[in-house]
Amino acid sequence: MARILVVEDDRDLNRAYGIILKHAGHQVETAFDGQEALERLDGFEPDLILLDLLMPVMGGLEFLQQWSVPKRNKAVKVLIFTNMENSPEVAEAYKLGAYRCIIKSWTAPHNLAKVVEDTLKANNGKTAAAVKTKAK
Amino acid sequence: MAAHDDLSRGPKFTVHEQRAEAEALFTSIGDGAISTDEFGRITRVNPAAQQLLGYDEDELLGTWFPKKIMSVTFDDEPINLIDRPITKAFLTGKPVSEKTYYRHKDGRRIAMSVNASPILLRGKPLGAIEVFRDITFEQEVDRMKSEFISLASHQLRTPLSAIKTYAHMLFDGYMGPLKRSQKQTLKSIIGATDRMNELISTLLNITRIESGTIDVTPKLLRLDKLADEVIKELSLMASGKSINLNASVKGKAPASLRTDALIVKEVMTNLVSNAIKYTPDGGKVSLVVRPRQADVVVEVRDSGWGIPKYAQDQIFSKFFRAHNIVKRETTGTGLGLYLVKGLLEALGGSIWFVSDEEKGTTFFFSLPRKRRLTRAAKIAPEN
Numbered sequence: 001m002a003r004i005l006v007v008e009d010d011r012d013l014n015r016a017y018g019i020i021l022k023h024a025g026h027q028v029e030t031a032f033d034g035q036e037a038l039e040r041l042d043g044f045e046p047d048l049i050l051l052d053l054l055m056p057v058m059g060g061l062e063f064l065q066q067w068s069v070p071k072r073n074k075a076v077k078v079l080i081f082t083n084m085e086n087s088p089e090v091a092e093a094y095k096l097g098a099y100r101c102i103i104k105s106w107t108a109p110h111n112l113a114k115v116v117e118d119t120l121k122a123n124n125g126k127t128a129a130a131v132k133t134k135a136k
Numbered sequence: 137m138a139a140h141d142d143l144s145r146g147p148k149f150t151v152h153e154q155r156a157e158a159e160a161l162f163t164s165i166g167d168g169a170i171s172t173d174e175f176g177r178i179t180r181v182n183p184a185a186q187q188l189l190g191y192d193e194d195e196l197l198g199t200w201f202p203k204k205i206m207s208v209t210f211d212d213e214p215i216n217l218i219d220r221p222i223t224k225a226f227l228t229g230k231p232v233s234e235k236t237y238y239r240h241k242d243g244r245r246i247a248m249s250v251n252a253s254p255i256l257l258r259g260k261p262l263g264a265i266e267v268f269r270d271i272t273f274e275q276e277v278d279r280m281k282s283e284f285i286s287l288a289s290h291q292l293r294t295p296l297s298a299i300k301t302y303a304h305m306l307f308d309g310y311m312g313p314l315k316r317s318q319k320q321t322l323k324s325i326i327g328a329t330d331r332m333n334e335l336i337s338t339l340l341n342i343t344r345i346e347s348g349t350i351d352v353t354p355k356l357l358r359l360d361k362l363a364d365e366v367i368k369e370l371s372l373m374a375s376g377k378s379i380n381l382n383a384s385v386k387g388k389a390p391a392s393l394r395t396d397a398l399i400v401k402e403v404m405t406n407l408v409s410n411a412i413k414y415t416p417d418g419g420k421v422s423l424v425v426r427p428r429q430a431d432v433v434v435e436v437r438d439s440g441w442g443i444p445k446y447a448q449d450q451i452f453s454k455f456f457r458a459h460n461i462v463k464r465e466t467t468g469t470g471l472g473l474y475l476v477k478g479l480l481e482a483l484g485g486s487i488w489f490v491s492d493e494e495k496g497t498t499f500f501f502s503l504p505r506k507r508r509l510t511r512a513a514k515i516a517p518e519n
Contacts, residue, residue: 083294105296109305109308110304
């Protein structure tokens with residue numbers, strides 16, 4: 001089981017991702033924009049963040065800029081979940097440390113669960129908190 | 137009196153007068169116009185050209201055109217003499233139309249639409265003439281159009297993603313078990329959302345190509361691996377029609393080259409899914425990667441219905457669909473091959489085909505090993 005923060009402004013999708021990931025056995029917290037996500041990160045240390053790019057109040061890119069300095073735990077993987085295919089925003093997200101980018105409208109639930117699993121395996125199955133502790 | 141004057145011109149018109157008339161014609165062209173001799177030295181410049189480029193006539197006459205007026209790419213790299221429209225027009229003896237950037241005297245880069253033609257006297261080239269106009273405003277409109285489509289596509293996709301996700305969740309049993317008929321209905325919903333997604337992607341890519349804002353990110357790509365990936369992804373579609381689908385590599389040169397993987401994948405997927413779509417049940421579709429010294433050629437061969445002779449010239453035109461296909465397959469938009477051609481041109485590649493009606497079609501596309509900049513592509517820095 002991993003700890004996952006879902007940041008998605010569309011309420012229907014946010015709810016759907018929550019159901020899919022909980023069904024796959026993960027602990028899920030949700031936020032509806034970047035600002036809310038930063039607030040959630042004060043009390044919740046995720047292993048993975050599922051991040052939309054285009055959101056009101058604070059978009060995904062601004063969230064990555066603000067979160068990266070100085071609070072970011074590098075072991076927390078960020079999966080960009082967007083419909084902005086081949087866009088400069090996706091390239092920028094990679095520069096800001098995103099691990100992988102997934103096109104929402106092409107991704108079925110079982111694929112979402114699988115991408116999350118594969119991404120978590122990149123930490124050799126360890127939680128982000130464990131990786132961070134070891135790094136210290 | 138005036139009529140008499142007009143009648144009296146014609147054959148009695150002196151060489152001096154003819155020259156003055158030609159000069160007046162040249163001067164009054166609203167776009168910039170520059171003519172050169174066979175060595176590329178500027179022989180004439182009209183006022184519009186002087187205004188567009190910031191030079192006086194005296195500063196330009198007699199100078200070597202390609203050196204005096206710098207032409208650069210979107211990335212500000214100088215364009216080689218051999219690739220300049222005026223050189224191509226002079227060397228080929230044919231008119232050339234291109235979009236490029238010219239450097240103004242004050243250093244500014246100005247987007248120009250350029251038409252160059254050879255000046256021929258009894259078939260012998262005496263020089264060339266170039267007519268150009270500032271297209272900065274048009275480019276800005278294109279950019280805004282592209283941004284609008286990008287945003288609109290995103291907004292269209294968000295509800296579509298929700299429909300698709302929930303339909304899949306129902307199908308996968310997240311909300312409890314379903315009857316077979318219910319699953320069949322959900323399959324139709326999912327299929328329709330996939331088609332809508334494809335359409336949005338196609339429209340988005342076409343807008344990017346037409347406005348010259350498609351991003352090309354060159355990275356080392358193994359075409360043989362990509363071919364396997366595409367075959368794997370489309371195997372379900374092929375097995376639905378009992379079509380034998382396979383990929384192979386023929387040739388000893390390396391099958392890898394530096395290009396944009398996402399664009400090439402889009403091209404391959406488009407061609408292979410077209411081949412499956414337009415091949416009758418039980419047919420054969422093969423994807424062959426042929427690495428050569430200067431390029432890699434990819435073949436997509438099918439045993440399908442083929443392209444009728446009358447339609448072969450129009451197959452890459454926007455919205456074109458041949459009648460033998462429209463009768464059998466109603467879901468196409470006629471945008472796929474138009475898009476594929478545009479995408480390949482953005483990578484410096486090319487596409488062609490051979491087809492026999494009722495026997496099948498083979499599409500070939502070639503990607504150069506050496507990256508060439510094209511006017512339709514904005515090349516991103518390599519990572």
